[in-house]
Amino acid sequence: MKINRRKMRILITNDDGYEAKGIKVLADIMSSFGEVTVIAPKKHQSGMSMAVSLGFKQIAHKDLGNGWHYVDATPASCVKFGLNTMFLDNFPDVVVSGINHGSNAATASCYSGTLGAAMEGALNGIPAIGVSLDTLHPDADFSGVEKFFGDIFTKLMKEWPAKYGVYYNVNFPDIPADEIKGIRTGVQGMGRWVREFKEWDLGHYAQYGITPELLGQSSAPVVEEGEDLFMMVGEFTDDPRNPENADHRLVADGYISVVAHNIDCTDYQETGRLSTILNPSMSS
Numbered sequence: 001m002k003i004n005r006r007k008m009r010i011l012i013t014n015d016d017g018y019e020a021k022g023i024k025v026l027a028d029i030m031s032s033f034g035e036v037t038v039i040a041p042k043k044h045q046s047g048m049s050m051a052v053s054l055g056f057k058q059i060a061h062k063d064l065g066n067g068w069h070y071v072d073a074t075p076a077s078c079v080k081f082g083l084n085t086m087f088l089d090n091f092p093d094v095v096v097s098g099i100n101h102g103s104n105a106a107t108a109s110c111y112s113g114t115l116g117a118a119m120e121g122a123l124n125g126i127p128a129i130g131v132s133l134d135t136l137h138p139d140a141d142f143s144g145v146e147k148f149f150g151d152i153f154t155k156l157m158k159e160w161p162a163k164y165g166v167y168y169n170v171n172f173p174d175i176p177a178d179e180i181k182g183i184r185t186g187v188q189g190m191g192r193w194v195r196e197f198k199e200w201d202l203g204h205y206a207q208y209g210i211t212p213e214l215l216g217q218s219s220a221p222v223v224e225e226g227e228d229l230f231m232m233v234g235e236f237t238d239d240p241r242n243p244e245n246a247d248h249r250l251v252a253d254g255y256i257s258v259v260a261h262n263i264d265c266t267d268y269q270e271t272g273r274l275s276t277i278l279n280p281s282m283s284s
Contacts, residue, residue, distance in 0.1 A: 008034025011092040011121070013078045014100060015045045015113030017216075018070040022099035025142040026131060027068075029149055030096060035067070037092070039082045041113075042072040043216040046102070048113035050120060053077040075117035083124055094157065095121030098131030098170075099145055101138065105171040105248035105257060106189035106236070115261070118167040122263050127160050128167040129153070134251055135174040136208040143177040148256055152183060156258075165263040173251045181254040188259055189239070189246030196234035204231065 010030050014023040018040035030036050042060065053059055053073040060072040061081065071078045079095055097117040104112040114130045121128030131149060133140055149170070156168060169188075173180060198204070202219060205211055212219050223229050242249060247257035 008094065009087075009090070009092045010034050010036045011079065011082050011087065011095045011126075012036055012038045013040050013075055013082075013095070013097050013117045015041065015048060015075045015097075015117070016101050017041050017044050018064070018068065020101060021138060021140065022101050022133065022142065025146065026096060026099045029146060030153075032150065033153065034093070037082065037086060038068045039078045039086075040068075040070055041075060041078055042070040044214070045074050045113045046215075047111050048074045048076070048116055049111055050076045050116035051113075052080065075113040076120040079117050079120040091124065091126055093127070095126050095128040096131065096153075097121075097129070099142060099172075100130070100132035101140060102132065102136045103134040103171055103248065103251065104130060104132040104169060105134075105251050105259075106191050106246065108236075108248075109169055109188055109259075109261070115167070115169060118169075119261075119263050122165050122167040125164065127157065129156065129170060130167065131170045131172075133172045133174060136210060138210055138214060140174065141176065144172050144175065144180050144256070147177040148172075148180065148183065152256070152258065163262075167261050167263070169247070169257075169259045169261055171247055171251050171257045171259075173254050173256070175254060179254060180256060182256070184245065184250045184255045184257055186245040186247040186250045186257045186259050187243060188261070189242050189248040191237055191239045191242070191248070193234035194237055196232055197230045198233055200229040200231045204233065 012027055014020060016022060023040055027036050027038055051074045062070050071081050095118060097114045100114040104114055109115050114132060118128035118130040133145060247259050250257040
């Protein structure tokens, strides 16, 4: 696939909302590659994966000018909105989602609204990339992304595979640009979160330099009589069976990780084994 920087039509979204610093940095980076249209959630939508805004929900849209829009919906729904309105007759050349404030490496990718938006692009046959930085801080240092992502994007688009359903998950370490060791292709790391629910504590937000309001919440939440208030946080536990090129390990070692994903969730090796159990006559 050849890139024409003057003519590429680029759809950008995220899951942190249209006011996040990360999406503004991404829009600036991508503007050198073509015409940028931003369609992002009105409010914070982390952890939505590929969820969509169903159920006849009223969905607000606002044209903010200069190619920027917000939609009061999930990241995947923002992509859907664009493909069904502004890009109805001519899909964009690429969907780029991010820059997420927080890692989407390892099994975080299963929950990610950033990658859910990329999946929606891939589902529609559009090249799609999710980009994340390993920090939740709202005023994060994106210099590493600014320095390296343009080259990564160029190389990915130049050699985009013909295979249907591919999208890429790119994660940056939270270190200064000149300390990044390089770029590594990896695999999705495995692990899980433990001790995920804690009693709600306003002080927990401050550890990450954020406020409840930044996440569309309230610093003085109202609860009904008899309710207890919790927050979902948790601690990630690494699976010791992970290979050295597990994406979260690469990021922890100071590398940019790039992992190829696909919307086809079929385990083909297991399907072959399963057929010998359920359809032995067909597999012989």
